[in-house]
Amino acid sequence: MNSRHTAALLALLGFATVTLSASGQSGIYAVVEKVIIEPASGPAERIQVWGAFALMERSSQGFTSYVFTKPALGYMYFRLPEDAVGAQNARREWKDLASVAGKKEPVAFGYWDRYRGDSMPTVRAGEAKPMNPDPYLTDVGMVKLNSAGNATVAALLKLVER
Numbered sequence: 422m423n424s425r426h427t428a429a430l431l432a433l434l435g436f437a438t439v440t441l442s443a444s445g446q447s448g449i450y451a452v453v454e455k456v457i458i459e460p461a462s463g464p465a466e467r468i469q470v471w472g473a474f475a476l477m478e479r480s481s482q483g484f485t486s487y488v489f490t491k492p493a494l495g496y497m498y499f500r501l502p503e504d505a506v507g508a509q510n511a512r513r514e515w516k517d518l519a520s521v522a523g524k525k526e527p528v529a530f531g532y533w534d535r536y537r538g539d540s541m542p543t544v545r546a547g548e549a550k551p552m553n554p555d556p557y558l559t560d561v562g563m564v565k566l567n568s569a570g571n572a573t574v575a576a577l578l579k580l581v582e583r
Contacts, residue, residue, distance in 0.1 A: 447529035447530055447531055447532070447560055447561065447564060448476060448477035448531045448532070449474060449475075449476055449477075449497070449529065449530050449531040449542070450474070450475045450476075450489060450492075450527065450528075450529050450566065450573055450574060450577060451470065451472050451473065451474045451475075451497075451527070451528055451529075451530070451577065452472050452473045452525060452526070452527050452528075452577045452578055452580070452581045453470055453471070453472040453518055453521050453522045453523075453524075453526075453528065454471045454472040454473075454522060454523060454581060455471045455472070455522050455523065456468060456469070456470055456471070456515070456518050456519040456522045457469040457471070458515065458519070459551075464512070465501070465512050465515055466500065466501055467498065467499065467500050467501070467551075467554050468498070468499050468515045468518070468557070469496050469497070469498050469551055470496060470497045470498075470499070470518055471495070471496040471547075472494070472496075472522075472581060473492050473493070473494050473577040473578075473580040473581050474492065474493055474494075474495070474497060474544045474577070475489040475490055475491070475492045475493075475573045475576070475577060476489065476490045476541075476542065476544065477489055477490075478490055489573045491576075492573065492576045492577045492580050493544045493580075494547070494580055494581075495544045495545050495546050495547055495549075496544070496545050496547065496551075497542055497543070497544055497545065497555070498545060498551045498552075498553075498554045498555060499511075499542070499554050499555050499556070499557035500554035500555070500556060500557065501557060502556060502557060502558065502559070507558075507559060510559045510562075511557045511559055513562075514530060514557075514559055514562055514563050515557075517562065517563040518530065518563055521563075521565075525578065525581060525582075526565055527565070527566040527568055527574045527577055527578060528563050528564060528565055528566060529563070529564045529566055530560075530562070530563045530564070531557075531558060531559075531560065532558040532559055532560035541555075542555040542556075543555065
């Protein structure tokens, strides 16, 4: 390989590294059992996502360790982002979440790198009244997960089988 090819290859690899690290990992792994859109008629403003969830944990280095909490049953309650583009993307993702409800398909969603401080989303107990929805932050959309070799996904599926 001549020096021109080597330089081109190094430039391409450098670009690929920047491109691949530009987006964080989805921070919510879930098996969605049901979705409730609010209000029941008109444009969606809030969503209750019921099922089994594992949330990315923080480490002393921030969100770089990709360790998830112990899976829990309950629901997550979200509101639309305040910006128009974010709201449009959220509504699209909410339709995707509704499309997998009850199908026992593990998915990932949520832009974890943007959650900070008190704005961390929570898994709520089933008997908890829906109040103070968490902000819904989008990343790459809802992604279907493969359960092979993923202990977190296997634990989520086990929870919804009960």
